[in-house]
Every structure is written in structure tokens, then in C-alpha cells.
Amino acid sequence: MGKKVKKDEKAAPDDVFDALQVESRQAATAVLMLDSPEEDVLSKACESIYKFAEKCDDNKKNLLDLGAVDSLLKLIQHEDRIVRRNACSAFSVLTAHPEVRKVLRKEESAIPSIINLLAPEEETLVHEFAALALSSLATEFSTTVSIWECGGVEPLVRCLGSPDPDVQKNAIEALAKLLLDFQTRSALREYDGLRPILELLKSEFAVIQQLALLALDRAAQDAENRSLIRELEGVSRLIDFVAHPEWNDLHVQAVMVLSSLLEDTESLEVLKETGGLKKLVNLITDKAAMDEEAKAKGGGAEKKGGSRAAKRSAKGDGKKKDEESHDNPFGESIVPTLPDVKMCTAKAIARSAKNAENRKILHEQETEKMLIHLLSHENADVIAAAAQALAIMCENLLSRDAIREWEGFPPLIKLLHHDQCCVKEAVTLTLANLTTGNNINASEVVSLNGLEPLISLLGDGHDSTVANVACVLTNLAQDETNRAEAQAKGVVTALIPPLKTSSTTVQAKAALGLAAYVCDTDSRTALREAGGLEPLVALLTSCDDEVRRNSAWAVSVCAVDEPTAAEICRLGGMATLQEIQLSTTRQNAFAAVALEKLLDNNLSAKYALTGRLSAANGISNGFYDAGQLRPGSKFLPLEEYGKQELNEKLAVLLVNALPNPSTLQQQSDLELKTDASKTSISGKSSRTGRESKTKTKAQREREEKQKEEELQAQLQKEMESEDKPYSPPPDPSLLKYIEEVVAKIQPIPSLRQQVQVLAQYVSEKLGGAIERGQVSNFSWELPMSQVKFELKSNVVPIGKIKAGIHVHRALLFKVLADKIALPCTLVRGEYYRAWNEVLLPTEPETPSDPVFPPKWYVVDLVHNPGGLLLADSIEATNYQKL
Incomplete structure (x- = not known):
């Protein structure tokens, strides 16, 4: 049995807590752990919260309700690097929820704390999530301003140079949102942020390129930024970007940035000097792609490079780098320019061409050729954009001729039959601008059979198209040959329906078109018979100034002949024009001309309303004098006066020298x-035989x-x-007067003698001379009443009157003078006064005396018939007044 060895075990200190392994399945527990004093616990709690919050928005809202946001806001400022990093990642994910952002807007320390995390000494992952948090917070404009005020632009610009693509992506996204505020645009320029943004166009990741283009587009809204982009060769870089077929999904945005830059003439000059404009034109017309393809086939060079699709599918961690050779700027295969890119390019040219200097440069670069080429594209949006650009280019006079020389009219005329409304609208606008002030272009439209489709488009339901067509037709009418051909194709009746539309633009253009075409009797007759005068007169009451002016101009053209003028008066046109002229806000010179033309062809109304007929207003049969009308009174036709019952009012004096x-x-x-x-009486007498002989001759008569x-x-x-x-009753006496005057007075060689003899003749026919002061005693009312009673009418022919005073004599003098081409006026005064004025040359007493200019004289028809009173003299004034 071996010897036992004694183990050396040391007991744990009494004041140390033994390690505790905890497994939690509740987010609330992890949130509670955020208050732990241990860095390891804090780090793991933040990591678990990050994973939980990343799953869905409901989890983010749950964590907010549990108070995690306040705790994480404190932990992102923690001294421990790992705790700070994990807290930042969890916090940035939570900021994606709108309720979290709402809470953070009330925390003044939130944005400064996040911006501090972008300090250079922080690690890359912290930069990534801090930029992500700012990007989420910048969604609200109020927060955007706070980020700018707290100095967040500079660290974000610094992050654009980070080697990590995720940091770049989050930073450029945050800046793109911040650039919606004009203050950020100037701050971006101050911190030299445009240079790194342009560098990001070379990124391997599409999302970064897209965000960089978005940021450039918003930054280019500032003129100083556009200038700086030019200095940084941004225009050329964008052209090269568009020339890269692999990036065709971003070409639209690149062209949008170019569109903003090309507003400045300086940018267009740069593009012209560097050959970029020609390159852009070639790209849009697919010429560059075709040339490169031909070159590739000829050289047989093997193209190298990875797949752009593989790069697009790369994850945002930014670690995968695709090794691709860019020896060929057009990529692995030749791809024609996308329709959307062509459309945006045409719009960019149109935007740039709004400046006169830019139009000149674009014309020098033959940009019209590219736009004409795009008219044959199969995409309707591309065609419409190209046509709109051509329409703006046409504001340059040289471009109008260039488009004709480069065969631009045939495709435009052909497109009038297109199905899409946007195409027809753009094409008709282009034709309207092309034919403005250019009769050669107008004749070109007619020679290419463009009249029929244009006239048919007047029935199109699209208001803008109809208005443009009306402009084109108005331009064509400037040439007499074109006008006659359009009239033969029914343009006058085709312009009537647009007058009835609700669009004031269409109404104004259609009225102007009518004014251009109703310049002959046949056209006016066609308009009158087709019922076009009624809607035209109705437009005189329009609330739109342009509609009133144009319709008044059309009325003035229509009113040059008596039938049309009479119809306009019947429809209330004269009353409406009078109201317009009495208004302080609606009166205009066109309405004044229309009223004057209308009255010149309705002398009865003119004399009743104005009380004066000029020497050019020749009185003809059918003229009647119903007396001076009071303001606001309606002028009645002769038929209404003739059908009225006999009354004690003044007689209506009628001129009717023709037998009824x-x-x-x-x-x-x-x-x-x-x-x-x-014959019957004679037959009866022969049958009765001798009985008829018994009647005397007087009895038979x-x-x-x-x-x-x-x-x-x-x-x-x-x-x-x-x-x-x-x-109306005939006036054989007046007919006899005219015959006598033509026979006896017209042959008199002297104009002065003609006036004097005619004055004596008129005075003799209407009662002879009346002594001064005896006019009131001159009996003329009773004979006038007798004539009215005899005719059973208030309308009295002037020849029936045998006793008359000033008003009757002046009218008869004017009627007879007009018949022998003796120029004189007819002026109405007060209290039955009226007089005639004649312009007579001065007759020198001896041939050596000087000859003075002719003078106006008032003809005395009452007191000293044949006497000539110098106008504005005391004698003339006494004759004109009671």
C-alpha cells in the first residue's frame, strides 16, 4: 500500500463571491444585467441584446419598453473597449425603430455621444455601428439639423476614407441623408468631403456607388459644390462611370448627377473641351459600344475580369475582394445603353438647354443629331424625353434650321400617329417650337403631310397635346399657301371643340388659332354655320386674362363683315365687350379693338352707343337711329322696334332706299x-249687251x-x-333723293361747293331754313306723329319726314353724302342736336398765297343752310348746343 500524499488545498477567501453560471431566456433579464458593475457581464448582455434586437422590429420595441435604450446610451460611453463596442452595436440596431428615434430626439446627450464614437482612436467596428446609428437618426429632418450642429459632418467625412467597406457604406448613407439640408452641403465642401465621395465611385460594392451618386446629386444642388466637383474632374469621372457597361444599373443615377452639373455653362465647357460631350452622345446612341465590339472582334484579345454580379452579391462585411482587371473599360461584354439611361440623358440635356449659353454649346456639338436618333427608339419614354429636349433646343434659332437639315421632321411627323399620349404631347410641343417664326419649317410640315394628323389631334382628349397642336396650326397660318391648304382640310371647324374645353390653356390657344384662320369670308361663314361663334363669344367672359385677350382678338377678326358681326351682337358679344371695357381689372386693348370692329360693321349700334360715325363709316340700307342709349341699356334689333305697339316715344329713323x-x-x-x-267686267259687259252701255264712264271707274x-x-x-x-317699310322718297343728288350734286367739281349745295338740298327737303332762336317754335313733332300713325309703326323712313330739325337733317345729310363719296362725320349732341363735320382744304384767294392744311368745318343745315362753321369756333359751338 502506497504512502498517502497530503493534498495542498487553499480555501477561497471569505469575501470573494464564487463564480455563478447563469442561463437566461428573458430579454428583461439581459436588460437588468446592463446595470451590472462587471465588464464581462455588461459585454455579454449587450451582445445578447444585439442579437435579439436584430431579429425583428417587435423585439426592438420590447427592449425600448424595458428601458434598454437609456442603459445602452450610458454604456456607449463606458471606459472598457469591449463593453463600449458591444453597447454601440446593440444601440445602433435599436435606432432603426422609429419609436427609439423619437425617444432619442429628446435626449440632448444622445447625438454627441454617438459622434464621439467616430473618433480616430476608436476601432473600426465602433465606427461602423456609430455611422449606422447616425444614418438611422438622420431619417428625421429635425435630427439632421442636430447632427450638423453637433459637428457630425467632419467625422463622417473622415470615415469615408476607412479601408472597411461597411464603415464607408454607413458613413456615405448618413451623409446622403444629411445633404438634404443646405447647411450640410456647405459643411461638406468645408471639410473636403467631395473628394472621398468621388473616390467611392470606384468601389467594388454597388450599394456604396449608389449612395455616393445619391450624395453627389444632392450636393450638386449647391452652385459652389458644382464648381468644386468640376475642379476635382468630377464631370469626366461621371462620364467614365457611364461608359462602364458593368455598372449600367447605376447609370441612371450617374446621369442625374450630370444633369445637375450641366446646368452650369462652365461644366458644359469642360465637357466640351475634354471631349466628354461627344463621348456621352456616342454612348447614348450605342455608337461606343458598337465600336468597342468591333475592335474586340478584330483584335481577338482575351478579356479578363470577374463577374460584377458576384460583387453585387457580396455581403456588407466588406471583407471579400473581387480581383478584376479593368484593362477594358467596357467590361467583359458589350452592353447597349439602357433605355432609362437614354431617357435620363435626354432629360439632362433638356435641363441644361434651358440656359441660352448652354443651348449654343450643345448646338455646336451637334446634340440635335443624338436626339433625332433617339426619336426612332422603341421605348416611348425615351422618345418623349428626346422630343422634349428638342423642343427646348428649338429656342435656339440655329437649332431650328439644323433639325430640318438633319432630317428631323419625318420622324416627328410619323410620331404624330403614336399611341402614347406622352409622345404626342412632346412631339407636338417640338413642332410648335420648330415652326415659331420659321416659315420654311412650317412649309416642311405641310409638305410632309403633317396637316391631317395635326388637325385630327385637335380631337385628342389630352389638353396639353391639343394646346400644342393649336400653336402649330397658328404658326402654319402665317403663310398664305399653308393657311389655304389647312382651311381646305377643315381646320376652322376642327378648332371649335377645343373652345368648349375646361382648360384655359387650350381655350386660349384655340381662340388664337381661330383668329389666324378666319381672315376670309368663306372661313367666317364656315365658322358661323358650324356654331363656332357661340363658344367664342362665351370665352369673352372667362376669368383668365389670356383667354379673354385671345378670344377678343378672334372676335375682332370675325367682326369685319356684317353677317358675322350681326351674329356676334345677337349672341351678346357687344354687351360683353362693353362690360369688359368698363371694368378696371378686365379691360384690355384687344377688347377695345374687337368692340371697335364690331361697331364698324354695325353702325346703328355704334351711333347709339358712341354717338359718332366717322367719315369712313358709310351708312347703308338697314341703318336706323333709335336714339342715344343710356349706360347699361341693351341695344335692340330693328325687328323688335318694328313689332312694338305705337307709342309716344321718339321715332326710330330708318334708312332703306331699296324697295321692299x-x-x-x-x-x-x-x-x-x-x-x-x-277682264271679268269686260266679259260680263259683252254678255249683257246693251245694258252695260246704260252705265256712265264715271260709275264704271x-x-x-x-x-x-x-x-x-x-x-x-x-x-x-x-x-x-x-x-322694314320701303322709302321711295329717299331713293328719289339719292337719284337727284347723284345726278345734280356729284358732278360739281369743287368739294366745298358740293357740301354747300347738298346742305341746301337737305334743308329744303326737311322744312327749309329756321331762324336762330326759333327752333323750339318749328313744328316737326305733329308731322312726325302723323307719319307714325299712317305707318302704324314707330319706325319711320327718313324720306317720309317732311319737317325736321338738327337730328333729322344731319342724318339725311350723312346718308346722301355717303352716296356721292363726300366724306363727312355724323355726331350726336344733346337735346335733339346732331351735326356733320367735313374736312375741307383751304382755298387761297390768289395763286401766290400760301396753301394751309385742310381744316374741319361744321355744316350748317338749319339756320344758314350751306354755311361752313370752323370747328371749335364760337359759331360752331352755338350750333351744336341748345
Whole structure:
């Protein structure tokens, strides 16, 4: 038996707690452990909370309710490196929940504590999770401002240079969100953050490249940042990025950044000088890819390089590096540019072309060729973007000619038949800009049979397309040949439906188009018969200034002939124009012109409203003087005055020198019936034999006269029947006056003598001269009433009046003067006053006397018929006033 050896066992100190192995299955326990004084316990508790919170959002909310956020916020400032790292990872994961962020916004120490973790002495993993926390917190704009105020931009910029891709990813994501605030944009420039962001475009990880492009896009909204990006050769780098076919899934974002940069003329100059613009154009038209493919086939060189897809699938730990050779900038295979990239490039060009200097540079680089090439693309969005860019380029006059020379019109005309509304809208806008002020381009559209599709598009339901088409058609109307061809294809009636739309833009463009095409009688007749005047007149009451102006202009063009002017007046156009001119906010020069044109073709209304007819306003048959209208009174047509019952109001003076056709027909019928009656009487006399001889000649004439009167009364009764339309009474006396004046006064060689003789003639026909002060005693009311009673009407032909004063004589003088081309005015005064003014040359007494300019004279028709009173003289004033 061996010797026993005594074991040397040392008892544990009494004041030391024995190690305790604890297994917990509750998150609450782990949260409680966060208050432990032991670093090892804290570290393990933070690690378990990180794993638990990473599983789902419900776990994050549960940990928040358990108070884990406050404890972790304290632990991220712990002295122990491992505790601080694990607490930071758990805390950053929790910040992904909105409720956690809401709580942290109230903690003033939260953001500074996180920013402190980005210090250079901290380890990489702490940087990664601290940047992640700031990225999550930057989701709310209010927190973004707090991060900037606490100096968080500088450490984030420093993290962009980290060798760890996860740190780069979280830092650039946080910066991209912070760059939504303009203050961060200037801070980024101050801390030289644009340089490392541009370097991140070379990253092996797509997510980092994407976030870098997003940050660049937002930073480029600042003009000074754009300038710095140019200095850092950012434009060229972006072009090279787009030229890399492996990165085609990010080309759209790269082009968006270029779009912001190309707003500056300096960037476009850089692009031009470095050849980048040509390179971009070639890329978008797939020319570069095709050239490279041809080169590869010719050289037979073996391309090396890994798969980009493998890189895209790499996890965010950033440890896997893909060894790829970039000897070929176009990658392993040639890939045509994606449609979205082409669309964004066209939009970028359109955005840049809004600047006049940029348009000039783009034109010098023949950018229009690329855009015309894109019009043949199969993608509708690409076509629409290219057409919109062309439309903006057309603001440069040289581009309009260049597009025509480079055969840009055929594809544009062809696209008018496209199914997509966006394409038709963009194409019609381009055509509108191309044809503005360019008759050659307008003729090109017509020669390529573009009229029919354009007119058919007026019925398109898209307002913008219809408005653009109306602009194109208006431009085409500037050439007489194009206008005639469009009119033959029914453009006038096709422009009527757009007038009835609810879009004010369409209404304004359609009204302007109508004004361009209704410049001849046939077009105005077609518009009137198609019912186009009613919606046009209705637009005069529009609340939109442009619609009112354009519709007033169209009305002024339509109102140059009497039938159309009469129809416009019937539809209330004259009253509406008067209201517009009385308004202080709606009146405009177009409405004034329209009203004047309307009145020039409705002299009865003009005289009633303005009280003056110029020498150019020749009175014709159908003119009537109903007296001066009061403001707000409605001008009535002659038919309404003629159908009114006989009253004591002033007579409506009518000019109607033509015999009434219905009266002529009635007289013819009367003659036929009279002849038949005479024949019947003669036959009866022959049958009775000797009995008829017993009647005297006077008795036979009396019987025949009685029968004629009966027939006349019957015809008069039929004429006055309500079923027949109103027919103004004829004025054979006026017709006789005109014949006499033309025969006797018109041959007089002297204009002054013509005026004097005509004045004496008018005075003689209306009662002769009246002594001064005796006008009130001159009896003219009773004869006028007798004429009204005789005609059973308030409408009195001027020739029926045998006694008249100023108002009657001035009207008759104007009517007769117009018939012999004697220019004179007709002016209405107050208290039955009216007068005529004539412009007469001065006649020197001797041939050696100087000849003075002609002067205006008032013609005396009442007191000294034939006397000429110098206008504005005391004698003329006394003649014009009571």
C-alpha cells in the first residue's frame, strides 16, 4: 500500500463571491444585467441584446419598453473597449425603430455621444455601428439639423476614407441623408468631403456607388459644390462611370448627377473641351459600344475580369475582394445603353438647354443629331424625353434650321400617329417650337403631310397635346399657301371643340388659332354655320386674362363683315365687350379693338352707343337711329322696334332706299288681280249687251277703284299678319333723293361747293331754313306723329319726314353724302342736336398765297343752310348746343 500524499488545498477567501453560471431566456433579464458593475457581464448582455434586437422590429420595441435604450446610451460611453463596442452595436440596431428615434430626439446627450464614437482612436467596428446609428437618426429632418450642429459632418467625412467597406457604406448613407439640408452641403465642401465621395465611385460594392451618386446629386444642388466637383474632374469621372457597361444599373443615377452639373455653362465647357460631350452622345446612341465590339472582334484579345454580379452579391462585411482587371473599360461584354439611361440623358440635356449659353454649346456639338436618333427608339419614354429636349433646343434659332437639315421632321411627323399620349404631347410641343417664326419649317410640315394628323389631334382628349397642336396650326397660318391648304382640310371647324374645353390653356390657344384662320369670308361663314361663334363669344367672359385677350382678338377678326358681326351682337358679344371695357381689372386693348370692329360693321349700334360715325363709316340700307342709349341699356334689333305697339316715344329713323321685295311682289299680285277683274267686267259687259252701255264712264271707274281698294286692303292685312317676318317699310322718297343728288350734286367739281349745295338740298327737303332762336317754335313733332300713325309703326323712313330739325337733317345729310363719296362725320349732341363735320382744304384767294392744311368745318343745315362753321369756333359751338 502506497504512502498517502497530503493534498495542498487553499480555501477561497471569505469575501470573494464564487463564480455563478447563469442561463437566461428573458430579454428583461439581459436588460437588468446592463446595470451590472462587471465588464464581462455588461459585454455579454449587450451582445445578447444585439442579437435579439436584430431579429425583428417587435423585439426592438420590447427592449425600448424595458428601458434598454437609456442603459445602452450610458454604456456607449463606458471606459472598457469591449463593453463600449458591444453597447454601440446593440444601440445602433435599436435606432432603426422609429419609436427609439423619437425617444432619442429628446435626449440632448444622445447625438454627441454617438459622434464621439467616430473618433480616430476608436476601432473600426465602433465606427461602423456609430455611422449606422447616425444614418438611422438622420431619417428625421429635425435630427439632421442636430447632427450638423453637433459637428457630425467632419467625422463622417473622415470615415469615408476607412479601408472597411461597411464603415464607408454607413458613413456615405448618413451623409446622403444629411445633404438634404443646405447647411450640410456647405459643411461638406468645408471639410473636403467631395473628394472621398468621388473616390467611392470606384468601389467594388454597388450599394456604396449608389449612395455616393445619391450624395453627389444632392450636393450638386449647391452652385459652389458644382464648381468644386468640376475642379476635382468630377464631370469626366461621371462620364467614365457611364461608359462602364458593368455598372449600367447605376447609370441612371450617374446621369442625374450630370444633369445637375450641366446646368452650369462652365461644366458644359469642360465637357466640351475634354471631349466628354461627344463621348456621352456616342454612348447614348450605342455608337461606343458598337465600336468597342468591333475592335474586340478584330483584335481577338482575351478579356479578363470577374463577374460584377458576384460583387453585387457580396455581403456588407466588406471583407471579400473581387480581383478584376479593368484593362477594358467596357467590361467583359458589350452592353447597349439602357433605355432609362437614354431617357435620363435626354432629360439632362433638356435641363441644361434651358440656359441660352448652354443651348449654343450643345448646338455646336451637334446634340440635335443624338436626339433625332433617339426619336426612332422603341421605348416611348425615351422618345418623349428626346422630343422634349428638342423642343427646348428649338429656342435656339440655329437649332431650328439644323433639325430640318438633319432630317428631323419625318420622324416627328410619323410620331404624330403614336399611341402614347406622352409622345404626342412632346412631339407636338417640338413642332410648335420648330415652326415659331420659321416659315420654311412650317412649309416642311405641310409638305410632309403633317396637316391631317395635326388637325385630327385637335380631337385628342389630352389638353396639353391639343394646346400644342393649336400653336402649330397658328404658326402654319402665317403663310398664305399653308393657311389655304389647312382651311381646305377643315381646320376652322376642327378648332371649335377645343373652345368648349375646361382648360384655359387650350381655350386660349384655340381662340388664337381661330383668329389666324378666319381672315376670309368663306372661313367666317364656315365658322358661323358650324356654331363656332357661340363658344367664342362665351370665352369673352372667362376669368383668365389670356383667354379673354385671345378670344377678343378672334372676335375682332370675325367682326369685319356684317353677317358675322350681326351674329356676334345677337349672341351678346357687344354687351360683353362693353362690360369688359368698363371694368378696371378686365379691360384690355384687344377688347377695345374687337368692340371697335364690331361697331364698324354695325353702325346703328355704334351711333347709339358712341354717338359718332366717322367719315369712313358709310351708312347703308338697314341703318336706323333709335336714339342715344343710356349706360347699361341693351341695344335692340330693328325687328323688335318694328313689332312694338305705337307709342309716344321718339321715332326710330330708318334708312332703306331699296324697295321692299315683299311689297314689290304684292304690287305685282295686285296688278294681276286688277287685270283679271277688268277682264271679268269686260266679259260680263259683252254678255249683257246693251245694258252695260246704260252705265256712265264715271260709275264704271268708281266701281273699279272700289274693288282695287278692297284688294289693297286685303293684301295689307296679309302683310301685317303675325305669321310673316318683319319687313322694314320701303322709302321711295329717299331713293328719289339719292337719284337727284347723284345726278345734280356729284358732278360739281369743287368739294366745298358740293357740301354747300347738298346742305341746301337737305334743308329744303326737311322744312327749309329756321331762324336762330326759333327752333323750339318749328313744328316737326305733329308731322312726325302723323307719319307714325299712317305707318302704324314707330319706325319711320327718313324720306317720309317732311319737317325736321338738327337730328333729322344731319342724318339725311350723312346718308346722301355717303352716296356721292363726300366724306363727312355724323355726331350726336344733346337735346335733339346732331351735326356733320367735313374736312375741307383751304382755298387761297390768289395763286401766290400760301396753301394751309385742310381744316374741319361744321355744316350748317338749319339756320344758314350751306354755311361752313370752323370747328371749335364760337359759331360752331352755338350750333351744336341748345
